[in-house]
Amino acid sequence: MRLLWWTLAVVSISLLSITLSQNRTLDPLQNTSLTIAAPVENGLRELADSISDFFKGAFNRDLERENERLREEIELLQTEIATGEDAQRRAQELEEALGVKQGRPEDQFVVADIIAQDPSGLKRALAIDRGAEDGLDEGMVVLSKGGGLVGTVSRVYEDFAWLRLITDPNSAVNVVVLSEGEEGGSLARGVATGGLRGDLTLEMLPADAKIGEGDLVTTSGLGGNYPRALLLGSAKSVEEKPQAVFRKATLEPAADLSTLDTVLVITSFLPARLAGP
Amino acid sequence: MKYLVAFAGALSCAMLAASAMPSVKVLGVTPDLVLIFTACWAVVRGQGEAMVVVPIAGVLRDLTTSDPVGTSVLALSPIVLLAVARELRPVESEFLPALAVVASASLAYALVSMAVLTAIGDGVPWGTALLRVAVPSMLVNALFAAIVYPPMRWMSPRPKAVSFGVGSAVRL
Numbered sequence: 001m002r003l004l005w006w007t008l009a010v011v012s013i014s015l016l017s018i019t020l021s022q023n024r025t026l027d028p029l030q031n032t033s034l035t036i037a038a039p040v041e042n043g044l045r046e047l048a049d050s051i052s053d054f055f056k057g058a059f060n061r062d063l064e065r066e067n068e069r070l071r072e073e074i075e076l077l078q079t080e081i082a083t084g085e086d087a088q089r090r091a092q093e094l095e096e097a098l099g100v101k102q103g104r105p106e107d108q109f110v111v112a113d114i115i116a117q118d119p120s121g122l123k124r125a126l127a128i129d130r131g132a133e134d135g136l137d138e139g140m141v142v143l144s145k146g147g148g149l150v151g152t153v154s155r156v157y158e159d160f161a162w163l164r165l166i167t168d169p170n171s172a173v174n175v176v177v178l179s180e181g182e183e184g185g186s187l188a189r190g191v192a193t194g195g196l197r198g199d200l201t202l203e204m205l206p207a208d209a210k211i212g213e214g215d216l217v218t219t220s221g222l223g224g225n226y227p228r229a230l231l232l233g234s235a236k237s238v239e240e241k242p243q244a245v246f247r248k249a250t251l252e253p254a255a256d257l258s259t260l261d262t263v264l265v266i267t268s269f270l271p272a273r274l275a276g277p
Numbered sequence: 278m279k280y281l282v283a284f285a286g287a288l289s290c291a292m293l294a295a296s297a298m299p300s301v302k303v304l305g306v307t308p309d310l311v312l313i314f315t316a317c318w319a320v321v322r323g324q325g326e327a328m329v330v331v332p333i334a335g336v337l338r339d340l341t342t343s344d345p346v347g348t349s350v351l352a353l354s355p356i357v358l359l360a361v362a363r364e365l366r367p368v369e370s371e372f373l374p375a376l377a378v379v380a381s382a383s384l385a386y387a388l389v390s391m392a393v394l395t396a397i398g399d400g401v402p403w404g405t406a407l408l409r410v411a412v413p414s415m416l417v418n419a420l421f422a423a424i425v426y427p428p429m430r431w432m433s434p435r436p437k438a439v440s441f442g443v444g445s446a447v448r449l
Contacts, residue, residue, distance in 0.1 A: 003357070006328050010354050014335075017347030022397055026346050033340035041296035041341075048297030116295040118343045121306045121410040122390060122401060125343045127295075155343060162343040170400055196402065196409045197305055258300070 031131070031157035038115045038129060038160070045114075068259075075146030075231075075254050082218045082231045083147075085178050107227075108268035109143075110134050114260050115160070124165040124198055126151075128263060131159045139271040141226055143264045148254030149173070149219065149230045150263050152271070165257055166232065167194040174222035175202065175232055179210045189220055192232055192251060198258075200233060205247040211238055217251055224272030280329055283318060287334035290314045295341040304413040308421040309383065311338045315353055316382045316418075317426045319360035320375040321433045327360045344390070345397060352389035356382045372426065379422040380415040387411035 020026050112128035130136055142150040142163050151171060154164035164171055177188040188209030190202045202217060215235045221228035231254045239248040290310035298307050315334040319327035335350030342349070359381055362374045387410055391401045 003324070006357065007354065010332060010350060014347040014351035014354070017339075017350070018345045018393060018397070021345035021347060030340060030346065037292055037295070037341055040292055044292060044296035048300055116341065117299040119294040119299055119307055119309065120342060120344065120390065121414060122387075122394060122406060123343065123399070127343070169402060196405055 027157050031159055034115070034127060034157065034160045041116050042113075045116075071256060072146050075144070075148050075256075078216060078234070078254055079147035079231045082178060082216045083229050085216075107266050109264040110136065110267050112161075112263050112265060114263065118162070121196065123170070124151075124168040124194060124257075125154065126163045126165065126260065126263075128161050128163060128265075129159070130265065131157045131161050133158055135267050136161050136265055137270075139225065141230070141266045141269060141271070143230065143266065144255035144260060145262055145264070146255060147231060149226070149232045150255050150257065150260065152225070153265065163263070165194065166192065166253060167198045167200050167257060169194050169196055173226060173232060174220045175217050176220040177202075177205070177209065177211045177235070178216040178218060179212065187220075189222070190246075192217065200251040200253055202235070202249040202251050203246065205249065207245060207247055209247050211235055211247065211249055213237060226271070227266070227269045279322075279326065280333070283326075283330045284333055284337075286314055286318075287311060287330070287337050291334075291337040291341045294338070303417045303420070306410060306413045306417050308417050309386070309414065310421075311349070312353065312356075312382055312386055313379055313418055313422050313425050316356050316359070316379045317375060317422055317429050319356050320363050320371065320378050320426070321429050323363060324357060324360040327357045331356055345393070348390060348393045351393065352386040353382070355385035355389070359385075371430065372423075375426045376419045376422055380419040383414045383418040384411055387414055 017026065021030075110130050112130040112134075114126050115129050116127040118125035118127075136153055136156050138153055138156055140153045142152060144150050149166055151163045151165040151168065153161050155162040166173060171192075171194040173192045175190055175192045177190065179188065188205055188211055190205040190209070192200055192202050194200060202211075205211065213235055217232045217234060219226040219228060219230040219232060233251040233253040236250045236252040239250075241247075290313075294307075294310045298310060301307055311334050315327070315331055318330050322330075331353045332350050335353045336346065338344075338349040338353075339346045356378070359378045362378050363371070368374065387406070391403060391406055391411075394401050395403075
Protein backbone atom coordinates (compact mmCIF):
# COMPACT_ATOMS: atom_id res chain seq x y z
CA MET A 1 0.00 0.00 0.00
CA ARG A 2 2.86 2.36 0.91
CA LEU A 3 4.49 1.63 -2.45
CA LEU A 4 1.27 2.49 -4.29
CA TRP A 5 0.96 5.84 -2.52
CA TRP A 6 4.62 6.57 -3.13
CA THR A 7 4.27 5.78 -6.85
CA LEU A 8 1.17 7.94 -7.20
CA ALA A 9 2.83 10.83 -5.39
CA VAL A 10 6.07 10.63 -7.39
CA VAL A 11 4.29 10.36 -10.74
CA SER A 12 1.96 13.27 -9.93
CA ILE A 13 4.73 15.55 -8.63
CA SER A 14 7.01 14.65 -11.55
CA LEU A 15 4.35 15.41 -14.15
CA LEU A 16 3.52 18.68 -12.40
CA SER A 17 7.24 19.61 -12.31
CA ILE A 18 7.65 18.81 -16.00
CA THR A 19 4.66 21.04 -16.82
CA LEU A 20 5.99 23.86 -14.64
CA SER A 21 9.43 23.45 -16.16
CA GLN A 22 7.98 23.71 -19.65
CA ASN A 23 6.13 26.88 -18.60
CA ARG A 24 9.47 28.30 -17.44
CA THR A 25 8.24 28.59 -13.84
CA LEU A 26 11.23 26.60 -12.57
CA ASP A 27 13.83 28.57 -14.56
CA PRO A 28 15.11 30.49 -11.50
CA LEU A 29 15.69 27.18 -9.71
CA GLN A 30 17.64 25.76 -12.66
CA ASN A 31 19.58 29.02 -13.03
CA THR A 32 20.55 28.90 -9.35
CA SER A 33 21.59 25.27 -9.54
CA LEU A 34 23.80 25.97 -12.57
CA THR A 35 25.31 28.99 -10.77
CA ILE A 36 26.28 26.76 -7.87
CA ALA A 37 27.40 23.82 -10.00
CA ALA A 38 29.30 25.75 -12.70
CA PRO A 39 32.62 26.30 -10.86
CA VAL A 40 32.76 22.69 -9.67
CA GLU A 41 31.82 21.32 -13.08
CA ASN A 42 34.42 23.56 -14.74
CA GLY A 43 37.06 22.22 -12.40
CA LEU A 44 36.00 18.63 -13.06
CA ARG A 45 36.03 19.21 -16.82
CA GLU A 46 39.55 20.62 -16.68
CA LEU A 47 40.69 17.74 -14.50
CA ALA A 48 39.14 15.22 -16.86
CA ASP A 49 40.77 16.94 -19.84
CA SER A 50 44.17 16.82 -18.14
CA ILE A 51 43.78 13.13 -17.35
CA SER A 52 42.57 12.44 -20.87
CA ASP A 53 45.52 14.40 -22.32
CA PHE A 54 47.89 12.46 -20.12
CA PHE A 55 46.64 9.11 -21.34
CA LYS A 56 46.33 10.24 -24.95
CA GLY A 57 49.70 11.83 -25.30
CA ALA A 58 51.90 10.67 -22.47
CA PHE A 59 54.88 10.60 -24.81
CA ASN A 60 53.86 12.97 -27.58
CA ARG A 61 52.19 15.98 -26.02
CA ASP A 62 53.85 18.38 -28.46
CA LEU A 63 52.40 16.39 -31.32
CA GLU A 64 48.94 16.59 -29.73
CA ARG A 65 49.19 20.35 -29.35
CA GLU A 66 50.50 20.75 -32.91
CA ASN A 67 47.62 18.60 -34.15
CA GLU A 68 45.11 20.75 -32.28
CA ARG A 69 46.64 23.95 -33.67
CA LEU A 70 46.58 22.61 -37.23
CA ARG A 71 42.96 21.54 -36.88
CA GLU A 72 42.01 25.06 -35.81
CA GLU A 73 43.98 26.53 -38.72
CA ILE A 74 42.25 24.21 -41.20
CA GLU A 75 38.86 25.20 -39.79
CA LEU A 76 39.73 28.90 -40.12
CA LEU A 77 40.98 28.49 -43.70
CA GLN A 78 37.94 26.42 -44.70
CA THR A 79 35.67 29.10 -43.23
CA GLU A 80 37.48 31.77 -45.25
CA ILE A 81 37.20 29.72 -48.45
CA ALA A 82 33.51 28.99 -47.86
CA THR A 83 32.67 32.59 -47.03
CA GLY A 84 34.72 33.85 -49.96
CA GLU A 85 33.18 31.49 -52.48
CA ASP A 86 29.67 32.21 -51.31
CA ALA A 87 30.25 35.96 -51.23
CA GLN A 88 31.69 35.85 -54.76
CA ARG A 89 28.76 33.83 -56.04
CA ARG A 90 26.27 35.99 -54.21
CA ALA A 91 27.76 39.22 -55.54
CA GLN A 92 27.70 37.77 -59.03
CA GLU A 93 24.06 36.74 -58.64
CA LEU A 94 23.02 40.12 -57.31
CA GLU A 95 24.99 42.05 -59.91
CA GLU A 96 23.42 39.95 -62.64
CA ALA A 97 19.87 40.07 -61.30
CA LEU A 98 19.59 43.44 -59.67
CA GLY A 99 22.80 45.24 -60.32
CA VAL A 100 23.05 45.91 -56.65
CA LYS A 101 25.93 44.94 -54.46
CA GLN A 102 24.70 43.88 -51.14
CA GLY A 103 26.86 43.65 -48.12
CA ARG A 104 26.14 41.90 -44.90
CA PRO A 105 26.15 43.97 -41.71
CA GLU A 106 28.98 43.36 -39.29
CA ASP A 107 28.14 40.49 -36.97
CA GLN A 108 28.20 40.94 -33.20
CA PHE A 109 29.19 38.11 -30.91
CA VAL A 110 28.99 37.16 -27.26
CA VAL A 111 31.85 34.92 -26.16
CA ALA A 112 30.82 32.11 -23.82
CA ASP A 113 32.56 29.23 -22.05
CA ILE A 114 31.22 25.72 -21.99
CA ILE A 115 30.37 24.68 -18.43
CA ALA A 116 28.54 21.39 -18.82
CA GLN A 117 27.41 18.78 -21.27
CA ASP A 118 24.10 16.95 -21.23
CA PRO A 119 24.91 13.35 -20.27
CA SER A 120 21.76 11.96 -21.90
CA GLY A 121 22.34 9.75 -24.91
CA LEU A 122 19.14 11.07 -26.45
CA LYS A 123 20.38 14.59 -27.13
CA ARG A 124 23.52 16.58 -27.82
CA ALA A 125 23.49 19.73 -25.70
CA LEU A 126 26.03 21.98 -23.99
CA ALA A 127 25.58 24.54 -21.22
CA ILE A 128 27.29 27.93 -21.52
CA ASP A 129 27.96 30.64 -18.94
CA ARG A 130 25.95 33.37 -20.72
CA GLY A 131 22.23 33.93 -20.62
CA ALA A 132 19.39 36.41 -21.07
CA GLU A 133 21.34 39.00 -19.07
CA ASP A 134 23.96 38.99 -21.84
CA GLY A 135 21.38 39.43 -24.58
CA LEU A 136 20.98 35.79 -25.53
CA ASP A 137 17.69 34.45 -26.80
CA GLU A 138 16.46 31.08 -27.96
CA GLY A 139 17.27 30.28 -31.56
CA MET A 140 20.44 32.40 -31.74
CA VAL A 141 23.23 30.84 -33.77
CA VAL A 142 26.44 29.62 -32.13
CA LEU A 143 29.86 29.29 -33.76
CA SER A 144 33.18 27.83 -32.69
CA LYS A 145 36.30 29.95 -32.29
CA GLY A 146 37.28 28.99 -35.81
CA GLY A 147 33.94 30.06 -37.29
CA GLY A 148 32.42 26.60 -37.79
CA LEU A 149 28.72 26.22 -36.97
CA VAL A 150 28.15 24.65 -33.55
CA GLY A 151 24.37 24.88 -33.11
CA THR A 152 21.71 27.15 -31.69
CA VAL A 153 20.63 28.37 -28.28
CA SER A 154 17.82 26.05 -27.19
CA ARG A 155 17.04 27.22 -23.66
CA VAL A 156 17.94 30.47 -21.95
CA TYR A 157 18.10 31.19 -18.24
CA GLU A 158 19.13 34.46 -16.66
CA ASP A 159 22.86 33.70 -16.50
CA PHE A 160 23.15 30.46 -18.43
CA ALA A 161 21.92 28.83 -21.61
CA TRP A 162 21.75 25.39 -23.16
CA LEU A 163 22.88 24.91 -26.76
CA ARG A 164 21.52 22.34 -29.17
CA LEU A 165 24.41 21.05 -31.25
CA ILE A 166 24.13 20.47 -35.00
CA THR A 167 24.64 16.77 -34.22
CA ASP A 168 21.51 16.63 -32.02
CA PRO A 169 18.76 14.37 -33.44
CA ASN A 170 16.40 17.37 -33.39
CA SER A 171 18.72 19.65 -35.33
CA ALA A 172 18.07 20.36 -39.01
CA VAL A 173 20.02 22.97 -40.97
CA ASN A 174 19.32 24.05 -44.53
CA VAL A 175 22.64 23.82 -46.32
CA VAL A 176 24.29 24.21 -49.67
CA VAL A 177 27.18 22.16 -51.09
CA LEU A 178 30.12 24.11 -52.45
CA SER A 179 31.14 21.54 -55.00
CA GLU A 180 34.65 21.90 -56.40
CA GLY A 181 34.68 22.98 -60.04
CA GLU A 182 31.09 24.13 -59.86
CA GLU A 183 31.77 27.85 -59.57
CA GLY A 184 28.92 29.82 -60.98
CA GLY A 185 26.96 26.63 -61.62
CA SER A 186 23.85 25.41 -59.85
CA LEU A 187 24.24 24.68 -56.16
CA ALA A 188 23.02 21.53 -54.50
CA ARG A 189 20.79 22.27 -51.54
CA GLY A 190 19.96 19.84 -48.77
CA VAL A 191 19.29 19.47 -45.07
CA ALA A 192 21.95 18.53 -42.53
CA THR A 193 20.50 16.55 -39.64
CA GLY A 194 22.02 15.16 -36.48
CA GLY A 195 21.81 11.62 -35.17
CA LEU A 196 21.90 9.70 -31.92
CA ARG A 197 25.54 8.74 -32.43
CA GLY A 198 26.54 12.38 -32.75
CA ASP A 199 26.82 11.98 -36.50
CA LEU A 200 25.86 14.57 -39.11
CA THR A 201 24.02 13.52 -42.28
CA LEU A 202 23.26 15.52 -45.38
CA GLU A 203 19.83 14.54 -46.69
CA MET A 204 17.30 15.64 -49.30
CA LEU A 205 20.00 16.28 -51.87
CA PRO A 206 18.67 16.10 -55.44
CA ALA A 207 19.59 12.86 -57.21
CA ASP A 208 21.67 14.77 -59.76
CA ALA A 209 23.49 16.85 -57.15
CA LYS A 210 27.21 17.08 -57.62
CA ILE A 211 28.95 16.26 -54.37
CA GLY A 212 32.25 14.61 -53.64
CA GLU A 213 34.33 13.77 -50.61
CA GLY A 214 35.87 16.87 -49.08
CA ASP A 215 33.35 19.31 -50.57
CA LEU A 216 32.50 22.10 -48.17
CA VAL A 217 28.97 22.48 -46.87
CA THR A 218 27.65 25.84 -45.66
CA THR A 219 24.33 27.19 -44.45
CA SER A 220 22.03 28.25 -47.26
CA GLY A 221 20.03 30.79 -45.27
CA LEU A 222 16.76 29.17 -46.33
CA GLY A 223 14.12 29.28 -43.61
CA GLY A 224 15.69 32.30 -41.98
CA ASN A 225 17.02 30.46 -38.96
CA TYR A 226 20.71 30.67 -39.90
CA PRO A 227 22.69 33.36 -41.72
CA ARG A 228 24.09 32.39 -45.10
CA ALA A 229 27.57 31.00 -45.67
CA LEU A 230 28.37 29.66 -42.23
CA LEU A 231 30.66 26.68 -42.56
CA LEU A 232 29.02 23.51 -41.31
CA GLY A 233 31.59 20.96 -42.39
CA SER A 234 32.77 18.88 -45.29
CA ALA A 235 31.51 15.74 -47.00
CA LYS A 236 33.11 12.64 -45.49
CA SER A 237 31.41 10.01 -47.59
CA VAL A 238 28.68 10.02 -50.21
CA GLU A 239 26.05 7.31 -50.51
CA GLU A 240 25.75 6.03 -54.07
CA LYS A 241 22.31 4.58 -54.79
CA PRO A 242 21.33 5.04 -58.44
CA GLN A 243 17.62 4.37 -57.81
CA ALA A 244 17.30 6.69 -54.82
CA VAL A 245 15.15 9.81 -55.16
CA PHE A 246 17.51 11.80 -52.97
CA ARG A 247 21.23 11.51 -52.38
CA LYS A 248 22.72 11.26 -48.95
CA ALA A 249 26.14 12.07 -47.53
CA THR A 250 27.88 11.88 -44.19
CA LEU A 251 29.43 15.13 -43.03
CA GLU A 252 32.42 15.88 -40.85
CA PRO A 253 31.60 18.96 -38.72
CA ALA A 254 34.13 21.77 -39.18
CA ALA A 255 34.15 22.49 -35.47
CA ASP A 256 35.48 19.79 -33.17
CA LEU A 257 32.34 19.49 -31.05
CA SER A 258 33.82 17.09 -28.54
CA THR A 259 36.57 19.43 -27.37
CA LEU A 260 34.81 22.79 -27.39
CA ASP A 261 35.79 25.15 -24.59
CA THR A 262 34.67 28.51 -25.91
CA VAL A 263 31.93 29.44 -28.36
CA LEU A 264 30.64 32.60 -30.02
CA VAL A 265 26.93 33.42 -30.01
CA ILE A 266 25.83 35.66 -32.89
CA THR A 267 23.57 38.27 -31.30
CA SER A 268 23.28 40.50 -34.36
CA PHE A 269 21.46 37.87 -36.41
CA LEU A 270 17.94 37.19 -35.27
CA PRO A 271 16.41 33.97 -36.47
CA ALA A 272 13.05 34.20 -38.27
CA ARG A 273 11.12 33.33 -35.10
CA LEU A 274 12.65 36.21 -33.12
CA ALA A 275 12.81 38.74 -35.93
CA GLY A 276 9.10 38.34 -36.74
CA PRO A 277 6.40 40.79 -35.58
CA MET B 278 23.07 10.87 8.28
CA LYS B 279 22.55 8.10 5.71
CA TYR B 280 20.44 10.42 3.54
CA LEU B 281 23.11 13.10 3.78
CA VAL B 282 25.60 10.56 2.45
CA ALA B 283 23.13 9.62 -0.30
CA PHE B 284 22.68 13.31 -1.17
CA ALA B 285 26.44 13.88 -1.35
CA GLY B 286 26.92 10.75 -3.45
CA ALA B 287 24.13 11.61 -5.87
CA LEU B 288 25.35 15.22 -6.15
CA SER B 289 28.89 14.07 -6.94
CA CYS B 290 27.57 11.64 -9.55
CA ALA B 291 25.33 14.30 -11.14
CA MET B 292 28.21 16.77 -11.38
CA LEU B 293 30.62 14.18 -12.75
CA ALA B 294 27.98 13.11 -15.27
CA ALA B 295 27.62 16.66 -16.61
CA SER B 296 31.32 17.51 -16.65
CA ALA B 297 33.81 14.68 -16.94
CA MET B 298 31.78 11.64 -17.93
CA PRO B 299 30.61 12.71 -21.43
CA SER B 300 34.16 12.08 -22.64
CA VAL B 301 33.85 8.45 -21.50
CA LYS B 302 32.07 6.56 -24.24
CA VAL B 303 31.60 2.80 -24.21
CA LEU B 304 29.56 1.25 -27.03
CA GLY B 305 28.65 4.81 -28.03
CA VAL B 306 27.01 5.71 -24.72
CA THR B 307 28.11 7.36 -21.50
CA PRO B 308 27.64 5.43 -18.24
CA ASP B 309 24.86 6.99 -16.16
CA LEU B 310 26.50 7.43 -12.78
CA VAL B 311 23.39 8.75 -11.05
CA LEU B 312 21.34 5.75 -12.15
CA ILE B 313 24.08 3.28 -11.19
CA PHE B 314 24.51 4.92 -7.78
CA THR B 315 20.76 4.98 -7.08
CA ALA B 316 20.13 1.43 -8.27
CA CYS B 317 23.06 0.06 -6.25
CA TRP B 318 21.86 1.98 -3.17
CA ALA B 319 18.38 0.52 -3.60
CA VAL B 320 19.74 -3.02 -3.83
CA VAL B 321 22.14 -2.62 -0.92
CA ARG B 322 19.90 -0.61 1.42
CA GLY B 323 16.43 -1.75 0.45
CA GLN B 324 13.20 -0.37 -0.89
CA GLY B 325 12.45 1.91 2.06
CA GLU B 326 15.61 3.97 1.60
CA ALA B 327 15.24 3.86 -2.18
CA MET B 328 11.93 5.70 -1.79
CA VAL B 329 13.86 8.67 -0.39
CA VAL B 330 17.04 8.44 -2.44
CA VAL B 331 15.36 8.13 -5.86
CA PRO B 332 13.60 11.55 -5.71
CA ILE B 333 16.76 13.21 -4.32
CA ALA B 334 18.96 11.76 -7.08
CA GLY B 335 16.35 12.53 -9.74
CA VAL B 336 16.02 16.18 -8.79
CA LEU B 337 19.81 16.62 -8.61
CA ARG B 338 20.20 15.05 -12.03
CA ASP B 339 17.48 17.22 -13.55
CA LEU B 340 19.06 20.38 -12.19
CA THR B 341 22.35 19.62 -13.94
CA THR B 342 20.93 18.60 -17.34
CA SER B 343 18.78 20.22 -20.01
CA ASP B 344 15.82 17.93 -19.25
CA PRO B 345 12.70 19.44 -17.66
CA VAL B 346 12.73 19.09 -13.87
CA GLY B 347 10.83 15.93 -12.96
CA THR B 348 11.99 13.84 -15.92
CA SER B 349 14.71 12.00 -14.04
CA VAL B 350 12.59 11.53 -10.91
CA LEU B 351 9.96 9.86 -13.07
CA ALA B 352 12.53 7.87 -15.04
CA LEU B 353 14.37 6.66 -11.93
CA SER B 354 11.21 5.70 -10.03
CA PRO B 355 11.09 2.11 -11.43
CA ILE B 356 14.23 1.48 -9.34
CA VAL B 357 12.03 1.42 -6.23
CA LEU B 358 9.90 -1.33 -7.76
CA LEU B 359 12.98 -3.19 -8.92
CA ALA B 360 14.55 -2.96 -5.45
CA VAL B 361 12.13 -5.66 -4.41
CA ALA B 362 14.62 -8.08 -6.03
CA ARG B 363 16.67 -7.69 -2.87
CA GLU B 364 13.84 -8.91 -0.67
CA LEU B 365 12.92 -11.77 -3.02
CA ARG B 366 16.51 -13.06 -3.16
CA PRO B 367 16.03 -15.17 -6.29
CA VAL B 368 19.65 -16.32 -6.06
CA GLU B 369 21.98 -16.59 -3.09
CA SER B 370 24.29 -13.87 -4.41
CA GLU B 371 23.32 -10.18 -4.14
CA PHE B 372 25.74 -9.20 -6.85
CA LEU B 373 23.89 -10.67 -9.83
CA PRO B 374 20.49 -9.24 -8.86
CA ALA B 375 22.22 -5.85 -8.47
CA LEU B 376 23.49 -6.01 -12.05
CA ALA B 377 20.05 -7.14 -13.24
CA VAL B 378 18.41 -4.24 -11.38
CA VAL B 379 20.82 -1.74 -12.94
CA ALA B 380 20.26 -3.16 -16.43
CA SER B 381 16.46 -3.16 -16.05
CA ALA B 382 16.49 0.33 -14.51
CA SER B 383 18.57 1.57 -17.47
CA LEU B 384 16.01 0.26 -19.94
CA ALA B 385 13.14 1.74 -17.91
CA TYR B 386 15.00 5.05 -17.64
CA ALA B 387 15.55 5.24 -21.39
CA LEU B 388 11.90 4.38 -22.15
CA VAL B 389 10.48 6.94 -19.70
CA SER B 390 12.91 9.65 -20.88
CA MET B 391 11.99 8.98 -24.49
CA ALA B 392 8.29 9.17 -23.62
CA VAL B 393 8.74 12.49 -21.78
CA LEU B 394 10.85 13.99 -24.58
CA THR B 395 8.26 12.90 -27.14
CA ALA B 396 5.46 14.37 -25.00
CA ILE B 397 7.17 17.78 -24.75
CA GLY B 398 7.75 17.92 -28.49
CA ASP B 399 11.38 16.79 -28.84
CA GLY B 400 11.29 14.24 -31.62
CA VAL B 401 12.86 10.95 -30.57
CA PRO B 402 13.53 8.27 -33.18
CA TRP B 403 12.24 5.42 -31.01
CA GLY B 404 13.57 2.49 -33.01
CA THR B 405 17.07 3.91 -33.36
CA ALA B 406 17.07 5.17 -29.78
CA LEU B 407 16.19 1.74 -28.45
CA LEU B 408 18.94 0.06 -30.44
CA ARG B 409 21.62 2.71 -30.08
CA VAL B 410 20.94 4.15 -26.63
CA ALA B 411 18.68 1.94 -24.49
CA VAL B 412 20.27 -1.46 -25.15
CA PRO B 413 23.91 -0.27 -24.98
CA SER B 414 23.04 1.67 -21.80
CA MET B 415 21.80 -1.53 -20.16
CA LEU B 416 25.12 -3.26 -20.85
CA VAL B 417 27.38 -0.32 -20.05
CA ASN B 418 25.61 0.65 -16.83
CA ALA B 419 25.63 -2.97 -15.65
CA LEU B 420 29.34 -3.13 -16.45
CA PHE B 421 30.04 -0.01 -14.38
CA ALA B 422 27.73 -1.25 -11.62
CA ALA B 423 30.10 -4.18 -11.26
CA ILE B 424 32.70 -1.61 -10.17
CA VAL B 425 30.41 0.57 -8.03
CA TYR B 426 28.45 -2.15 -6.23
CA PRO B 427 31.22 -4.03 -4.30
CA PRO B 428 32.57 -0.98 -2.42
CA MET B 429 29.03 0.19 -1.67
CA ARG B 430 28.16 -3.26 -0.37
CA TRP B 431 31.35 -3.32 1.69
CA MET B 432 30.66 0.09 3.26
CA SER B 433 27.06 -0.74 4.06
CA PRO B 434 26.34 -2.64 7.31
CA ARG B 435 25.28 -6.23 6.83
CA PRO B 436 21.75 -7.13 7.88
CA LYS B 437 21.81 -8.46 11.42
CA ALA B 438 21.00 -12.11 12.03
CA VAL B 439 18.18 -12.33 14.56
CA SER B 440 17.63 -15.54 16.47
CA PHE B 441 14.08 -16.75 16.94
CA GLY B 442 14.86 -19.90 18.85
CA VAL B 443 17.29 -22.70 19.31
CA GLY B 444 19.10 -23.55 16.08
CA SER B 445 17.25 -21.01 13.93
CA ALA B 446 18.33 -17.65 12.65
CA VAL B 447 16.64 -15.27 10.28
CA ARG B 448 18.31 -12.49 8.38
CA LEU B 449 16.34 -9.27 8.34
